[in-house]
Amino acid sequence: MQDTKNAMLNLMAQFGNKMKDDDKENLQQDDREYSIDELARVTGITSRNIRAYQEKGVLPPPQLRGRKGIYSNAHYSRLRLISDLLERGYTLSTISDLLNALEEGMDLRAFVGVESALTSPWTDETPVLMSIKELFEMFDNKIEEESIGKALELDLVRLEDDLEHVQVQSMRTMKAGAELVATGIPFNDLLDIIRMLRGNVERVAGELVKLVSTHVLSDYEGDSLPPSEDLPKIADLIWRLRPLAEMAVHAELARAMEKAANHFLGDRLEAIIQHMEEDKSS
DNA sequence: CTTCTAACA
DNA sequence: TGTTAGGA
Secondary structure, X not given: OHHHHHHHHHHHHHHHHHHHHHHHHHHHOOOOOEOHHHHHHHHOOOHHHHHHHHHHOOOOOOEEEOOEEEEOHHHHHHHHHHHHHHHOOOOHHHHHHHHHHHHOOOOHHHHHHHHHHOOOOOOOOOOEEEEHHHHHHHOOOOXXXXXXXXXXXXXXXXXXXXXXEEEEOOHHHHHXXXXXXXXXXXXXXXXXXXXXXXXXXXXXXXXXXXXXXXHHHHOOOOOOOOOXXXXXXXXXXXXXXXXXXXXXXXXXXXXXXXXXXHHHHHHHHHHHHHHHHHHHHO
């Protein structure tokens, strides 16, 4: 537990330093003004595209001086973010969604939504459509009535309009569940476990987001509120952080499982030994 | 000479 | 996205 936590903090610090370097560059040109041509030159983006981004709404319009557009380093850093995301395969409309979600406040749900909407290299899991009858058969008809509502609440399955079919959000999870049910574990109990798990994972995710935010913000002296122009940076950090979080959760879960298993087996052994001794004395 | 818009490829 | 035309 402690190791992983420290590893996370280290990585977090690395990201923090990287941000500092970026900011140093920016500080040199803190309140610098750019013409569209200068901006195009330093970002490597053609002026044509800079204007195109404005029309698409991903880049704020410049301050107008006469008929001239005056760009700031806020534009500069946003352009860098845009081209960065573009290179990673995001479409302009995805970027637009992400940016808009950010302006409305840093809500984790917004990230998840945008994330799974278009860039789904994350979850190779495509929802599978199956009839309710098939679902029941999959679990050998061992699904309790009350469990259905619970599964819907947990968004494990979504009911189709025809009321005959469901979308299984994660076939993998469902199959794993079916195997456990086949060994005699009540489906309803599994749902309870998933519910508990989800609550904790969301708590951890929230903490991670908070951690990143405070690290980034601490570079900006005042521990007040997020500078809105830096929200894209924060978002990008969180975005990069996700695989790390997944690995950490993975590792922690493995450890916890092993520990629990050992405890369980240990108890069993104790009991068995006691029985043997009782048998001996009797 | 730079910047902007619109339109077409 | 690149290019061009025409105007401020």
